[in-house]
Amino acid sequence: MSDTENTPTIQMPDPAKLIVSNSPHIHSGQNIPKIMFTVVAALMPACIAAVLFFGLAAIEVLLLCTVSCVVIEEGWNKLVKRHPTWKDGSAIITGILLGMNLNAGTPWWVCILGGFLAIILGKQLYGGLGYNPFNPVLVARVGLLIGFPEIMTTWDKPELGLMKIDAMTAATPLGLAPGETFFSDVLLGNIGGCLGETSAIALLIGGVILLAFKLIKWEVPLAFLGSVFVITGIAHVVSPETVHSPFIHIFTGGLLLGAFFMATDMVTSPMTRKGALIFGLGCGVITSVIRLWGSYPEGVSFAILFMNALTPLIDRATIKKPFGYIAPAKGEAA
Amino acid sequence: MIAAIVSVGVLGALLGVIIGVVAKAFAVEVDERIEGVGDLLPGANCGGCGYAGCADFAKAVVGETATPDQCPVCSAEDISNIAGYLGIVAEEKEKMVAVVRCSGNASNTVRSLYNGVRDCRSAVLVAGGAKGCDYGCLGFGSCADACPFGAIEIRDALAIVHPELCVGCENCVAVCPKNLIVMVPASVDVHVYCNSPEKGAAKRKVCKTACIACRKCVKASGEEDHMLVDGFLVKTNYDNPPPTDLVEASACPTTALRLASKHAAGGYEGVSK
């Protein structure tokens, strides 16, 4: 093209610098780090509550878990020659959530072991982010629970204030007899338990953030919490002496943490809305069964892990009817 | 304790007897020659023969619906061994190897920036693979992925066949979206590494190592028709293959005329003019 003589000032695109790719050529701008760091932000209220109630020990556990998860992930990436992945933020979330599943007095080596279990056993052995069938945090939690039942079920007594030095132990409200727990304590977080099981309000704020940014499907927490509420509610009506009120059930233990932050993990939960509803329902039923009749006081972890295993089946069963699809019964080959 | 050992022991023995009886009673007659032929086959299950693996092929050979020389991997010796085992006469077969008819690696060709799936058959859907030459190797390695013998190497965005590793299973031929791969007799070492029918000038604009049909190689082969001219492209005449010194004698100005062995060893990198 010899056309620059008449119009020398016109700048034309350099064809050699044009990128070719398949359509579409624009993007919504959403990416994995954005999603992951929004989740981290949603976890912050609960982290702050944990620090308020359990003091510096909480910071120690949370930091230790987060750092060990990130370090172990990068170590693994080096080992298997993958490019670094810490920037995607998924290891950070795993770390924080792992910390929230431990209690303030957890020894340092248990935190690191938990990080190892979560990252290596829970995620990387399956191929890394996106390929793990089970929630890595819960793999670690259950692994630790089975390996060190005493450490995992001894909870610090919460005490408002940062400078707590002497740890006292307390039982999880679910382990107490009905009537011994005050509802206001449960809401604010003045109860024994793991770091992430204290303040219901902080967890709810986080949940609202996740829902507002459409990072989780509302079907999962709704079905999860709703089914627990209904089942424990019926049980409470039948036998008020042995069963807590459904409100206590909802706001204590790891239920809120599980329903908003762990059952909703995208990788390990169904992709369709209908599937999410079934998934949440299944989690709720199993949790209730374990809580009411099982030997563990808490069943959220087991419930979610069990439903994680069913996720591929749920996904397969809830495939949407394609647009314009006519059932083969009418003589149409689909 | 003793009761447990005894009961498990009895149960085990009982089950063992049942399995033994069933195995005898319901045994399927198998021609033992199938296993014998299978042992003589390479066992790579490459599918080059057109059957679903070596066992399937062995069955076909024994059943005389296939002949041993249909296995592209077997050497002449292997085939005569199988034929000898079955007591049949084996046909002589020439060993074939694959050739990727392109020498346009990343350093020698014009390419535009491509962003997408790193697979030739997917990449070809975007701007024809984003290579200046419409006919050239895309270098994303669909053929290398298809090769069960690791005989194709992707070097500087160009697929290169190592003739000594290639067994001629033809798995790579169909996957190339540019149809660049052909099977040639292994005994021939001289090939034209270009497949573009475009005019010489157009080819040179996008590739330094294209065949520009200057016919130097045709002249160098004198009276013999070792090289055939097809439009703006010269091809090796595989019915009357040229000697290896033709490459030297013809002094191909673009190095499109190459020895497969030297090409695989990287002997032409950086020599294009």
Add this chain to the structure above:
Amino acid sequence: MSDKPRKFKGGVHPNDSKALSATKPIQEAPLLESYKVIMHQNIGGPPELVVKKGDTVKKGDLLAKASGFVSVPLHAPTSGTIKAIDKCAGPTGIHVPAIEITADGEDEWGEAFAPIADWKNTDPATLKQRVWDAGIVGMGGAGFPCHVKLSPPEGKTIDTLILNGAECEPYLTADHRIMLEQAEEVVLGAAILARILGLKTAIIGIENNKPDAIAKLNEVAGKYNVRVQGLPVNYPQGAEKQLIYAITGREVSPGKLPMDVHCVVQNVASAAAVAGAVIKGRPSIERITTVTGKPVVQPGNWKFRIGTPISKALELVGGVSEQPAKLLLGGPMMGIAQNSLDVTVMKNTSGILLISADEVSFYTSEPCIRCGRCVECCPMSILPATISQAVENKRFDWAEELNVMNCIECGSCSYVCPSHRPLNQHFKRAKIEIQAQLRKKK
């Protein structure tokens, strides 16, 4: 059939960026010294050449004739001589045959078709023949021969004609300007198409983000018994199947055509071309194209002759202010990326779009995190995430089972994917592999 359009499931809402060129009136591009008319501009068979090098042609003369039913003729964009019939850069990145014409500057019409002023009393078959002879294709992007859609096979009845004025692709405003400035032609074309199909009426579907076009068309629509229908703003509203659903509530089944639900969809620009071919006797040798994008100095809407090189089109808009990341023919969601400025405007070139580096999407091979966004937005209700994994593992049979053939390649899934996976490319590949497999079986 209610007046309230239905909203299809899924879809995305990209920033439409139409303000760059929506208010710019259509300008006529000056006559160039030469044009390169790409031979194969339609879906179906390429036309057969009827001219040779050195021939002189007048404007509108036949360059190539239809080679079969699903093929359309090609006409000269101006008067001059055939300089060469050679290969030229094509829109798909492969060099394709093209006819190069050197203009003589006279721009003189040849033996044009006789205008059919009294179209209302003309036999529909004659009108349809005219549409075919004029070489009109779907000008929205696909380039499907117009007359083929007007010829339903025996036993298939058509009861609804829909004109597609949705223009849901971001950036593009060509159809918008056509509806504003050539409202009369669009509606007239609709009426002619309706007559060919034996219908009394036609419906023009327009996204509600173009209220001026809706108002303008409403002014003239009544005259020809045509109805204008506003549609919700949701990409891909202009996809054939989504448009039919929005207007009639009928769903076109996988592997079926609009004809199977008694509908015909034509682009508004095609309708205007039909009006030109019938009333004025003009073949399809020019089209309205939007030249736009953030790097473009003066975005606008231009009337280009077929065969205008993109480099010339970019000169008319003052070039670029910065190096763009991509050059597209068509819109940003479904357009085709180019790596050469020598490609020429074709009958289906609705836009020439330059995308700047800050808004371009960049694909990676990051793993799927199963967030389900693609499942949510897929207007065809398939599972993009799962299908892409099937394709990555070369499980094309599985992809087929998951209804990949239903995919309309609208790109919504790739647009929302937080892992920036090249989903659409995977589907395109799968469809081609499955079709090849089918052919092999036959």
